[in-house]
Amino acid sequence: MVNLTIDGKKITVKKNATIYEAAQEAGIHIPVLCYAKKLLPYGACRVCLVEVEQMKGRLIPSCTTPVTEGMVVTTTSDEIQKVRKTVLEFLLVNHVVDCPVCDKGGECDLQDLTYEFEVVKNRFEGVKFDLPKDEVNPLIERNMNRCVLCGKCVRVCDEIVAYGSYSFINRGFETKIATAFDRGLNCEFCGQCVSMCPVGAILPRPFKFKARPWQLKEVDSVCGYCGNGCTVTLGVKDNKVETIRFNDKTGVNDGNLCIRGRFGYSYVNSEERLQKPLLRKDGALVEVSWNEALEAVVAGFNGAKNAGGVGILSGARLTNEEFHLLKKLAGTLGSTNLDHSGGECYKGLTEGLQETLGLTASTGTFPQVEECDVILSIRSDFYETHPVFGMVINQAVKRNEAQLIVVADKKGKFGTLPHAATLLAKPGLEVNILNAMAAVLIEEGLAVTEGVENLDALKASLAEYAVDKVAAESGVAAEALRKAARQLAAAKKSAILLAYGLPYSANSKELGIAAANLSILSGNAGREGSGLYLCGEKANSQGAIDLQVLPGQGGLGAQAMLAAAGEGKLGALYVIGEDPLTSYPDRAKVEAALAKAKFVVVQDLFLSPTAEQADVVLPAVSFAEKDGTFTNAERRIQRVRPGVTRPGEARSDAEIFTALGALFGSTLSYTGPAAIFADLAQAVPGYAGIDFTAIGAQGVVWGGEQLAPTRKKVVPVAGGKPVTSAFQLVTGSALYHSGTMSTRAKGPLAVIPEPYLELGREDAAALKVAEGDLLKLKGNGVELQLKAKIGNRLPKGVVFAPYHFASAGINRLYRGEAAVSVEVSK
């Protein structure tokens, strides 16, 4: 700790604080333009100059100067005010003052400072900037005539997003911020630069002329897309979500968001939202009253009782409270056929981790990863599924020089980070790679063996996964495998990451076990600051597992349900917030199930392809219209708050479950989400003692920052065999989309409007394919046509297609395999 005096006030702060941070802590105001809490000190704008007794003769930038013992600081004096005013005058020489039509008006730092320092006239004259605007993309508009060259966008894009869209170009008076070759923006469109810009130089286009900042009602909620659990602050005007506001005070994400969180909210306001229940009459779905729809559901479910019962397929974007009510409803219906993910991709947690560590959740929290010295990411898709957690990893690598190892079948964002090692393997061999790493640990005596059960069985099984053998079949260099294992063993704090989700159904259990084995052997399991992260694809994937939205005793899982329905052995199918036809592996199986099931109810926001096949469609509400809690992939329980009222007669899932329960004779009724949470907290072990009303800005991490394994049992696990065909298709998530919901949102659609087939440059050249050409994709007896997208990510022979689009029919071809043998031709 360091003692110093600011404006006569004695202050004690931590050793590495800057003068500005010390003043902030003491509640002393120093104006800034280029400072941002989450970025490294920069000192570009000179608005924060202060006087330091020990450094007389010049003014000192407070945001870049570290405190020293006994420092005496003056933050305001006539001289300082004069200098700050001059700085502002300089900035206003070329700055185009178009506040009346600038969307930043009212929350612009330059405007506020000009007001604060009463800069009413300018002693200097110069030419106003007259640079062309960048309006190429529909999401981010750049008007460099308003730029003050604070460099925040350049820094955030480098330090946190690690994409590097921007740089200062030219020199002297001509300096401006631009992309490479001064073209329109073409990037991840996460909008981090938008949230950082202190003026109106970078603005969200969808928000143009929608509202003045002070007219917006701000509601803190949790993003409804992925398992990252980012806080999104909805900017609401006239009952419409008009924008997402910057907020770095709440939640785990530090104000960082990805394209989905920042620009993917428009589906909430969509005209296509279901507003009334629909019932199939004479072959067509017609709007009916809730009473009629619910009666039809009751009749249908009653009819199903003796015909195989009801199967319930839920999505993973319901709140915890709704999951709890769904469990109760399933009990009332007497059905144990309950599941929440079509590919059963959560098995890495529910079976893999359960068997090895005795847990069903990630063991650490996201912020811890920033301090790790070794990070192992299994599958490169982690950044695509959880971009904001990906940004934490970017910072760990870029700021704290963590060593990053990526086990992947395609190159990805992580591989471009400094000193990242990508172990590029043939598709479907991740388990083999992890086994080989485990073998190295044991062979070289690096493995932690104390208190580890079942070690001998594992040793015996690893004989098959000798490093050289795995290296030969996977294409990864043996030395790279050895080095990765050694790094992991030598780490004081390590993180092992694995994302799971619908397009990653293959080997989910095996991967979970292999990751846990590695975690145990490398000493990662149970060590302070280390963590094993198995992260779900959807906003409440972890909640679904915590609340056991899983097949009960003797119940059928998702795939078994679909198979039974397809054989006519299931009476009714109740699908909630999922679009199995689009997103589940093996569409033929889902089609058969929907066709043969005697009665199908779909509860969703939109008339999805699945809903079109239903007998009854119930209109539900989105995350922005709900009250409750989500549990993110690091076990953080956070409040979801309603920002807008629901469209038409749509009802929340909770209300629908309660109403249905009552019709089936349940007497349960709750006063609201707080009461339901109190009830579920008694039923769910980790949630005991958590009070709904006490969930604060940072949420509550159940089980604490570090979840200790209850046992350490290594389990032998079999790897895959390489696919030998000339081309192999892997499916997965595109960075810009999440599940099927984002295909209803304008932002993500603006960047990726349609399905595509991605292939590497080498293959594209061999096939003589250009960007955008139609390609034929044949495999599993199915032929599809997709537009080609050519990139640097894919090795020779591997093609990739994202799974989000209903029209693509990727799941006609993909049936849950790690890689599908396909033929690709023009």
Add this chain to the structure above:
Amino acid sequence: MSNAAEQVEQEEIDLTGANQVIDKYLDMHGALMPVLQEIQEVYGYVPEPCVHLVAERLNVYSSQIYGVLTFYAQFHLEPRGKYIVRVCMGTACHVKGAGRIGDTLKDRLGVGHAETTEDLKFTAEYVACIGACGMAPVIMVNDATYGSMTVNKMNEVIDKYVKMD
């Protein structure tokens, strides 16, 4: 594919030379400047595909490289002429009519400051003092210096180089 980005046609060039330059500096930290300088020596300018290649192989952002290239006057992003005609615009040359010399060049070859003729033969550059004020106004063509220029002399010099290959 995406309609959020403008489509840019990339020029086709042989990247062998650039790759050889990068190979030399691959293990050296912070070698961006010499890499760019040597690439310019190979191609006469820094072609865009080389920028992306350097970005990928040295793991720096293309935007950052573009920032460096536009900061230093020594780098050129467009092909340059075989003969670089530097017209001195320093004080002494200026008062002795350097403007007219520049205009003559513009009239004859159609190129103003930092412009290159379409046949890639001439590039004009108006520069600050060359350091030969005693023979103002001065021009340089590549390494050759011509002093005490007049409009007529300028025409003769241009004729001489137009005839050359």
